Amino acid sequence: MKKTAFAALAHILAQPRARGATKPFPGPFTSGEYLGLVDFADEGEALFNEPYDQGLEGRLVTDLRTLTMQSLITPNDHFFIRTRVPDQIDWSKPWQLSVGGLVNTKQVFSVAALEERVEPMGDILLECSGNGRRPRHFGLLSAAHWSGVPLMELLKQTKPRSRATHILVKGFDNYSRQSRSSVPGASWIFSLHDVERFGSFLAMEMNHQALPMDHGYPVRLITPRWYGCTCIKWVTELRLVDDNAPATSQMTEFARRTHQTGRPKLARDYTTSDMEHAAVAVRVEKWRVNGRFRYRLAGVLWGGTSTRNDLLIRFGKDVAYQPVDHCVAQTRTETWSMWWHEWTPSRTGRYDITLRFADAAAAQRRLDSEYYRRTVAIDDV
Numbered sequence: 359m360k361k362t363a364f365a366a367l368a369h370i371l372a373q374p375r376a377r378g379a380t381k382p383f384p385g386p387f388t389s390g391e392y393l394g395l396v397d398f399a400d401e402g403e404a405l406f407n408e409p410y411d412q413g414l415e416g417r418l419v420t421d422l423r424t425l426t427m428q429s430l431i432t433p434n435d436h437f438f439i440r441t442r443v444p445d446q447i448d449w450s451k452p453w454q455l456s457v458g459g460l461v462n463t464k465q466v467f468s469v470a471a472l473e474e475r476v477e478p479m480g481d482i483l484l485e486c487s488g489n490g491r492r493p494r495h496f497g498l499l500s501a502a503h504w505s506g507v508p509l510m511e512l513l514k515q516t517k518p519r520s521r522a523t524h525i526l527v528k529g530f531d532n533y534s535r536q537s538r539s540s541v542p543g544a545s546w547i548f549s550l551h552d553v554e555r556f557g558s559f560l561a562m563e564m565n566h567q568a569l570p571m572d573h574g575y576p577v578r579l580i581t582p583r584w585y586g587c588t589c590i591k592w593v594t595e596l597r598l599v600d601d602n603a604p605a606t607s608q609m610t611e612f613a614r615r616t617h618q619t620g621r622p623k624l625a626r627d628y629t630t631s632d633m634e635h636a637a638v639a640v641r642v643e644k645w646r647v648n649g650r651f652r653y654r655l656a657g658v659l660w661g662g663t664s665t666r667n668d669l670l671i672r673f674g675k676d677v678a679y680q681p682v683d684h685c686v687a688q689t690r691t692e693t694w695s696m697w698w699h700e701w702t703p704s705r706t707g708r709y710d711i712t713l714r715f716a717d718a719a720a721a722q723r724r725l726d727s728e729y730y731r732r733t734v735a736i737d738d739v
């Protein structure tokens with residue numbers, strides 16, 4: 359045995375045997391004993407990291423409990439799914455993307471023609487605008503590295519007419535079984551101004567692999583920083599339209615969740631559907647340190663128009679917000695980052711955990727309404 363390999367083995371054998379649960383996260387309580395995770399209360403049972411159900415009801419809920427700064431890119435098979443691949447797609451025909459409407463030159467792109475134009479688009483987080491507490495534990499939230507074709511480039515090639523102000527992006531959405539809860543018909547209308555400003559693109563690769571079937575193979579739309587409901591999968595058609603285009607059924611279905619005022623009839627009356635500053639706790643770790651129970655929370659922050667680290671936390675309504683111990687600002691607003699906070703509750707019982715950013719000028723309506731509140735029941739102090 360080589361000397362270095364022997365030294366490495368000796369080092370491993372010299373490690374103290376973990377008592378209780380093994381330590382999955384690098385922690386501040388190095389002298390402490392990691393006892394495990396405390397579940398959030400009232401959230402129900404969830405199946406994590408595995409797809410279930412079909413079509414419009416199909417979901418995969420990402421397990422956020424184990425997240426670390428090293429795993430902020432979600433592997434493709436754990437990335438959340440909202441709607442699984444439609445069973446009515448005829449895969450015997452080659453996929454085609456048509457671009458028409460108010461254009462001078464109609465175009466039809468094959469997958470091969472699109473692939474030639476693919477470029478890296480960076481790390482981008484998606485969140486379902488219906489991401490919720492029960493029973494999905496806020497797990498309709500994931501980030502990947504995407505590659506694709508800038509939408510504006512394709513559109514310019516078709517020489518839009520001067521009346522064209524908006525673009526309708528239509529995805530395949532036919533299922534043999536009817537959905538109990540979702541309206542079929544996936545299309546969204548964007549102003550050309552927003553396409554340019556937010557950098558919408560047709561994604562073809564996710565984490566350097568072809569898009570998985572359930573994520574829109576062969577081509578889906580992504581508008582960075584916008585809610586998932588605008589990120590149309592299985593895109594078949596792009597249509598340039600004018601100012602009078604009515605909102606699509608998908609836009610109407612998601613009007614409230616994307617913070618529209620009422621349900622505007624015309625697409626032009628929709629405000630941008632970008633995510634404001636947001637944050638949520640993803641786990642509560644329980645430790646024993648010098649004979650005392652201690653807790654450490656970890657969470658994520660995302661969205662907004664600036665990268666920030668001024669996150670505040672409070673436990674229950676009657677106490678003041680205080681800065682979280684450690685908050686890493688996002689590298690870019692398109693993706694997420696993490697925060698941690700050590701906590702020694704003074705009594706047993708239930709605590710509501712709420713978060714907000716200190717700067718009142720940072721738009722954070724979902725945090726203001728306690729949308730991401732989570733509750734924990736503490737049995738040991």
Ligand SMILES: Nc1nc2c(c(=O)[nH]1)N[C@H]1C(S)=C(S)[C@@H](COP(=O)(O)O)O[C@H]1N2
Binds near residue numbers: 530
């Ligand atoms: N064709 C089509 N595209 C769609 C949907 C759909 O039902 N059909 N759902 C949308 C919604 S509500 C979300 S949150 C995202 C989810 O993308 P993902 O499943 O790749 O995470 O896809 C969007 N694109």
Ligand SMILES: [Mo]
Binds near residue numbers: 486
């Ligand atoms: Mo969604």
